[in-house]
Amino acid sequence: MAESSADVTGWNQITHDWSADKQTFEVPWGKAMMxxxxxxxxxIFSCFLTSYMTVRMSTVEAWPIPSEVFxxxxxxAHIPLLLIAIMTFILISSSGTMAMAVNYxxxxxxxxxxxxxxxxxxxxxxxVGMQVFEWSKLxxxxxxxxxxxxxxxxxxxxxxxxxxxxxxxxxxxxxxxxIVAKRVNSxxxxxxxxxxxxxxxxxxxxxxxxxxxxxxxAFFYLW
Amino acid sequence: MxxxxxxxxxxxxxxxxxIWALLFVLSAFSYMVDYFNxxxxxxxxxxxxxxxxxxxxxxxxxxxxxxxxxxxITAILVPPVALLVxxxxxxxxxxxxxxxxxxxxxEPTAPVGHH
Numbered sequence: 001m002a003e004s005s006a007d008v009t010g011w012n013q014i015t016h017d018w019s020a021d022k023q024t025f026e027v028p029w030g031k032a033m034m035x036x037x038x039x040x041x042x043x044i045f046s047c048f049l050t051s052y053m054t055v056r057m058s059t060v061e062a063w064p065i066p067s068e069v070f071x072x073x074x075x076x077a078h079i080p081l082l083l084i085a086i087m088t089f090i091l092i093s094s095s096g097t098m099a100m101a102v103n104y105x106x107x108x109x110x111x112x113x114x115x116x117x118x119x120x121x122x123x124x125x126x127x128v129g130m131q132v133f134e135w136s137k138l139x140x141x142x143x144x145x146x147x148x149x150x151x152x153x154x155x156x157x158x159x160x161x162x163x164x165x166x167x168x169x170x171x172x173x174x175x176x177x178x179i180v181a182k183r184v185n186s187x188x189x190x191x192x193x194x195x196x197x198x199x200x201x202x203x204x205x206x207x208x209x210x211x212x213x214x215x216x217x218a219f220f221y222l223w
Numbered sequence: 224m225x226x227x228x229x230x231x232x233x234x235x236x237x238x239x240x241x242i243w244a245l246l247f248v249l250s251a252f253s254y255m256v257d258y259f260n261x262x263x264x265x266x267x268x269x270x271x272x273x274x275x276x277x278x279x280x281x282x283x284x285x286x287x288x289x290x291x292x293x294x295x296i297t298a299i300l301v302p303p304v305a306l307l308v309x310x311x312x313x314x315x316x317x318x319x320x321x322x323x324x325x326x327x328x329x330e331p332t333a334p335v336g337h338h
Contacts, residue, residue: 010293011293013292013293013294014293014297017292017293017294018294024294025292025294025295026292027291027295032295035295035298035299036299039299039302039303042303043303043306046303046306046309050306050309050310051313053310053313053317054317054320056317057314057317057318057321058316058317058318058320058321058324059321059324060325060328067257067260080257081254081258085250085254088250088254089247089250092250093243095246095281095285096239096242096246098285099239099243099284099285100236100239103236106233200287203285203286207281207282207285208286210285211278211281211282211286214277214278214281217253217274218253218270218271218273218274221257222253222257222266222270223267
């Protein structure tokens with residue numbers, strides 16, 4: 001090769017990366033595969049959100065107003081979407097601690113990586129806990145996948161499917177983070193690979209879960 | 224690969240703290256859209272602006288996409304554009320379903336056939 005891959009920029013870089021006789025993505029294979037998995041997950045969540053759009057647009061019954069359905073009354077004050085707002089801030093905070101864990105991973109500061117990952121997992125677990133509270137509150141109020149007292153029957157199936165699938169991702173993420181944190185702590189990754197790239201790959205997954213929540217928050221709770 | 228790694232991984236922690244704070248502010252703004260009860264096009268526009276800003280910062284900074292090579296960026300970010308076609312088709316379909324439901328299910332006793 002006449003030129004090293006670092007010298008080429010812009011669209012020439014794409015041609016260079018795809019047509020040269022070498023691996024296309026200059027990242028660790030685990031990272032490329034995690035990105036491709038996340039791309040496929042993007043399509044799954046998009047299918048859920050698009051079908052939610054379809055049933056909400058096509059129903060002739062009134063759609064339950066999320067602002068009121070998810071309101072909480074605390075000390076006599078009626079606050080719309082309070083729990084959802086708290087859940088949003090918690091998930092963003094977990095993304096913040098995860099991003100810092102990845103950064104310390106590249107500095108080789110194992111102690112900080114482990115603590116920040118445990119903090120991330122704790123934020124994630126509390127998010128799932130609040131979701132359980134929210135689900136049981138709605139179930140108590142008579143919301144079911146096939147109907148609810150507030151309006152269009154499709155509301156329940158969209159709510160349980162979308163937040164349920166997201167909650168499943170968060171729960172799986174918490175377990176994933178704990179396993180990776182344990183292996184960082186025991187020195188497993190440093191021994192086997194000599195680096196902490198696995199932390200960055202776990203981070204990609206975790207940020208994606210936060211990313212999906214951004215879209216659910218906008219389209220399901222605020223729209 | 225080492226030059227790439229060095230470029231993508233040695234940011235000061237403050238970068239992440241700033242983005243974290245920014246995401247907090249943007250989330251607060253989108254919550255305000257509901258709290259102050261904006262409606263219709265104002266509401267939808269504000270929701271979308273804050274949503275895309277938040278999503279952009281998460282992908283670009285937290286997920287390090289800003290520092291990846293263009294081959295990976297395009298491989299991941301271009302395919303979701305196909306979803307616009309799905310959304311377009313499904314909204315046409317939903318409009319049609321709504322129309323037929325309105326005509327046949329809502330007012331079965333209304334006079335028909337006069338237009």
